[in-house]
Amino acid sequence: MSGQAPILLIVDYNLTRVSDVANIARYARQQYDTQAMLIRAQPGARDLEICDYAIDLDPLAQNFVETALNRLAPFRERIRAGVVFSDNAVQRGAELLERLNLPTDSAALAAGAFSKRVYREMEVRIRDLMEAQSIMVPHCSSVVTVDDLRAFAEDHPAGFVVKPSCEGNNRGVIVVRKGDSLETAFAMVEPYLANGAVCEQLIPFRREFSFDGIGETEFITEKVNADGPYPVEVAQILPARLTVTERTTLTRAGRLANMIVGQREGPFHNEIKLSDDGRQAAVVEPNRRPAGMKIWTLAQAVFGINFYGLWVDAALGEKRHVAVVETSTEAATVMLGVPVDGRYAPPGHDKAEALLRKAISHAAAICGIAADVIDVLEYTWLATDARSIPVIPKENSDFAAQVCIAIDGGCSDMRRLVQALRQSWIAALGEETERAAARDDRYCDQVA
Structure with a gap:
């Protein structure tokens, strides 16, 4: 490609999303003969493999916009479009694109998609509007000391977050109920106090979904969260099974969240809780980025839509509205844990594949279906090196592996299959761990 080719600017990404960045760069290259330039802190060899240029700059650094403009100066005439791909960059990345006169969603309102405290403050300013739409606005307060937790606990005996x-990535999140240790809860967020922490009234709705999409193209994903004090997401399921009333309520809440944080043309992933009767909702948090846990991968399998392609199209001025039409396919991303606390080394490719096949075979038998009707879309061990993994995850990175699966709708209840697969994986990994210990090949060093 010519050294004078147009450039798509990609502003930051979470390290787990590297394959998604590769998809974006590849699509831009194939469809528009456009090169990709990445801005992120300490870009690595993989970044330079998937992008044509990389600039070492943290979007949270002081004077980020001015520094970025200076470093982009030699390329400014070639930069045709930009996308902002991380929470850390959502505000300053949008400011940068505005300064470059490139299309982007509002920088002025983007802080609500970065700071949970700012978003709650924005909700409070329009509380009457929100409540008129049957959308709960949880009470929220900043946390500086453990005494702040005590004061909030007194006012919210039903519990808080x-x-x-x-x-x-659900880091530092803990649900506190009457009798729980406030010191333990404070210790969870203490490492993050420099950037702020909050207490929020516990939303009294059991079910959680996300309102996902790009521009005007939208869909709803069903979340499966862990029980207990750490509300970690353990699965995402598409399509969400909803009544007309439930879909209407979630869509209303999701669109209002988009308006509050200034989303219009770009991606969104708004996490929303829904009442049992389907008539009330509360926004857990908004996000102006693509959904995590491979939700857009699931969406491509279920709806046949390349959402990363739509994002690049919109950025480059080729906006397309695509109708979301459900097919017979159901899909899920499933987080796979460990049987005991320990230090786990990722197995080689063949062992990893054998472990998954065993888990899928057992899960299929539990659900009364043939293993070959379960299509594996993606499967990865979450770390390349040995690391400690807890049996009770406190955040989304506290899992061994992640798998995306799809089945033909109606052949099994996807929710039951997800549960069976998680249990079967634990059993299969436990058996392999015991065998490896007997062979002394250090598959897992159990932590007492």
Whole structure:
């Protein structure tokens, strides 16, 4: 490709999303003969493999916009479009694109998609509007000391959530109920106090979904969260099984969240809780980025839509509205844990594949279906090196592996299959761990 080719600017990404960045760069290259330039802190060899240029710059650094403009100066005439691909960059990345006169969603309102505290403040300013639409606005307060938790606990005896204001991946999030240790809860968020932490009134709705999409193209994903004090997401399921009333309520809440944080043309992933009767909702948090846990991969399998392609199209001025039409396919991303606390080394490719096949075979038998009707879309061990993994995950990275599966709708209940697969994986990994210990090949060093 010519050294004078147009450039698509990609502003930051979470390290787990590297394959998604590769998809974006590849699509831009194939469809528009466009090169890709990445801005992120400490870009690595993989970044330079998938992008034509990389600039070492943290979007949270002081004077990020001015520094970025200076470093982009030699390329400015070639930069045709940009996308912002991380929570950390959502505000300053949008400011940068505005300064470059490139299409982007509002920078002025983007702070609500970065800071949970700011978003709640924005909700409070329009509380009457929100409540008129049957959308609960949880009480929220900043946390600086453990005394702040005590004061909030007194006012909210039914329970509350403590979490960092500006942190993703469910890190530092804990549900506190009457009798729980406030010191333990404070210790969870203490590492994040520099960027702020909040207490939030516990939303009294059991079910959780996400309102996902790009521009005007939208869909709803069903979430499966862990029980207990750490509400970690253990699965995502498409399509969400909803009544007309439930879909209407979630869509209304999702669109309002988009308006509050200034989303219009770009991606969104708004996490929303829904009442049992389907008539009330509460926004857990909004996000102006593609959904995590491979939700857009599931969407491509279920709806036949390349959402990353739509994003590049919109950025490059080729906006397309695509109708979301469900097919007979159901899909899920499933997080796979460990049987005991320990230090686990990722197995080689053949062992990893054998482990998954065993788990799928057992799960299929539990659900009364043939294993070959379960299509594996993607499967990965979450780390390349040995690391400690807890049996009770406290955040989304506390799992061994992740798998995306699809089945033909109607052949099994996907929710039951997800549960069976998680249990079968634990059993299969436990058996392999015991055998490896007997062989002394250090598959897992159990932590007492």
